[in-house]
Amino acid sequence: xxxxxxxxxxxxxxxxxxxxxxxxxxxxxxxxxxxxxxxxxxxxxxxxxxxxxxxxxxxxxxxxxxxxxxxxxxxxxxxxxxxxxxxxxxxxxxxxxxxxxxxxxxxxxxxxxxxxxxxxxxxxxxxxxxxxxxxxxxxxxxxxxxxxxxxxxxxxxxxxxxxxxxxxxxxxxxxxxxxxxxxxxxxxxxxxxxxxxxxxxxxxxxxxxxxxxxxxxxxxx
Amino acid sequence: xxxxxxxxxxxxxxxxxxxxxxxxxxxxxxxxxxxxxxxxxxxxxxxxxxxxxxxxxxxxxxxxxxxxxxxxxxxxxxxxxxxxxxxxxxxxxxxxxxxxxxxxxxxxxxxxxxxxxxxxxxxxxxxxxxxxxxxxxxxxxxxxxxxxxxxxxxxxxxxxxxxxxxxxxxxxxxxxxxxxxxxxxxxxxxxxxxxxxxxxxxxxxxxxxxxxxxxxxxxxx
Numbered sequence: 001x002x003x004x005x006x007x008x009x010x011x012x013x014x015x016x017x018x019x020x021x022x023x024x025x026x027x028x029x030x031x032x033x034x035x036x037x038x039x040x041x042x043x044x045x046x047x048x049x050x051x052x053x054x055x056x057x058x059x060x061x062x063x064x065x066x067x068x069x070x071x072x073x074x075x076x077x078x079x080x081x082x083x084x085x086x087x088x089x090x091x092x093x094x095x096x097x098x099x100x101x102x103x104x105x106x107x108x109x110x111x112x113x114x115x116x117x118x119x120x121x122x123x124x125x126x127x128x129x130x131x132x133x134x135x136x137x138x139x140x141x142x143x144x145x146x147x148x149x150x151x152x153x154x155x156x157x158x159x160x161x162x163x164x165x166x167x168x169x170x171x172x173x174x175x176x177x178x179x180x181x182x183x184x185x186x187x188x189x190x191x192x193x194x195x196x197x198x199x200x201x202x203x204x205x206x207x208x209x210x211x212x213x214x215x216x217x218x219x220x221x
Numbered sequence: 222x223x224x225x226x227x228x229x230x231x232x233x234x235x236x237x238x239x240x241x242x243x244x245x246x247x248x249x250x251x252x253x254x255x256x257x258x259x260x261x262x263x264x265x266x267x268x269x270x271x272x273x274x275x276x277x278x279x280x281x282x283x284x285x286x287x288x289x290x291x292x293x294x295x296x297x298x299x300x301x302x303x304x305x306x307x308x309x310x311x312x313x314x315x316x317x318x319x320x321x322x323x324x325x326x327x328x329x330x331x332x333x334x335x336x337x338x339x340x341x342x343x344x345x346x347x348x349x350x351x352x353x354x355x356x357x358x359x360x361x362x363x364x365x366x367x368x369x370x371x372x373x374x375x376x377x378x379x380x381x382x383x384x385x386x387x388x389x390x391x392x393x394x395x396x397x398x399x400x401x402x403x404x405x406x407x408x409x410x411x412x413x414x415x416x417x418x419x420x421x422x423x424x425x426x427x428x429x430x431x432x433x434x435x436x437x438x439x440x441x442x
Contacts, residue, residue, distance in 0.1 A: 020369070054437075085353035150237075151352075151365045151368055151369060152352070153239065154357065154358070154361055155355065155356040155357055155362075155365070156351060156355050156356060156357040157351075157353070157355045158371045159242070160351075160355075161351055161352055161355070161356075163346065164347065164351055165345065165348035165352070165369065167344070168341045168342075168345045169341075169345055169372065169373070169376055171341055171380065172380050172382075172383035172384075175383045175384070175387050176383060179386075179387070180245045195386050196386070199379065199383055199386070202379060203379055205374070206375055207372070208381065210371065210372050210375060214289070214368045214372075215373065217289045217364050217367070217368060218364065218365060219370055220364070
């Protein structure tokens with residue numbers, strides 16, 4: 001129940017402000033435009049790089065969105081109020097990750113069409129595995145980035161520390177995400193890319209459990 | 222002074238003596254490998270440096286866990302000292318790796334799983350030191366640094382396997398078939414491994430002393 005209340009609080013704050021979604025969406029669109037300008041290459045090359053560029057864009061957008069979600073707590077000292085409530089602090093981490101998952105999925109649903117249109121990419125794929133794998137990637141991405149954002153939240157230069165810490169730690173996830181999307185677009189059989197799904201699940205378990213167990217230490221004064 | 226203690230002074234002298242003997246043994250006592258010539262000699266420094274680097278980061282992770290559970294400053298000092306020494310040795314790995322790879326693989330950098338894991342760990346620890354330097358409140362920084370040390374090491378197998386699956390065609394590392402090496406190579410290698418481990422423990426006791434002195438000075442200011 002506490003978890004649902006915490007997720008509800010995150011969603012209500014976002015419905016009132018729309019800060020995170022709008023920030024992520026506008027930043028994502030700007031990145032797509034920049035990618036279009038800097039990659040005036042042949043259609044084959046663009047299609048080969050499209051999954052990697054897409055996840056790169058999502059990574060940048062995630063940095064902005066997740067940092068904003070924690071900066072908001074810091075600005076109004078809301079985190080101290082949540083900490084004073086009698087709730088498991090690990091649940092705060094899970095609620096942040098799950099609400100972040102909802103925001104990034106929503107943002108992706110809105111941005112995926114401009115991405116394909118601006119870069120003139122034609123895809124003919126089975127959308128079911130693409131959507132399922134993207135949801136798993138988003139969930140893992142949010143667990144990792146929320147843990148790192150929690151670590152850097154109260155640091156003096158949190159906006160710099162967050163990406164500096166996140167990018168090396170998240171590199172296995174980006175490799176997995178790119179390979180999964182690439183394999184699905186190229187219609188490779190599941191057996192060829194299942195290893196990446198297992199890797200994603202491992203990352204989800206390691207960072208999910210670490211975040212749940214360590215968030216108490218990260219937040220305590 | 223640290224070296225006024227006779228035991229520490231003797232340990233330092235033994236470490237310098239062992240390092241000099243080990244270097245002479247590597248240059249003059251080890252056989253020349255036909256297709257690698259002098260480049261192979263760097264392997265006696267490269268692999269022990271990697272061993273010490275990973276050992277340091279492993280101890281940093283254990284110290285992180287112990288610090289979070291006991292809140293004793295001693296473990297924060299050990300963790301910081303290990304992080305510093307580990308990063309120094311990881312830098313040596315990243316320098317000696319390309320020196321070895323240039324004549325053997327024909328280019329200085331290949332996304333070989335061990336080397337890539339080392340690079341990503343090194344970058345994560347750059348973030349760790351940024352957190353320690355610019356993190357703000359010292360008590361909070363101690364906790365967040367411990368958490369970074371824990372997740373950095375937990376991420377090692379994930380990074381390793383992700384890079385291995387990503388580029389399975391890459392040539393394997395020379396360390397892989399160590400047990401099949403002739404005695405003329407294996408024994409000097411094991412001696413070098415012992416010498417580097419000994420130097421690590423001497424460095425660790427010195428850095429622990431320096432960090433605790435710095436802490437006392439900071440607390441008294």
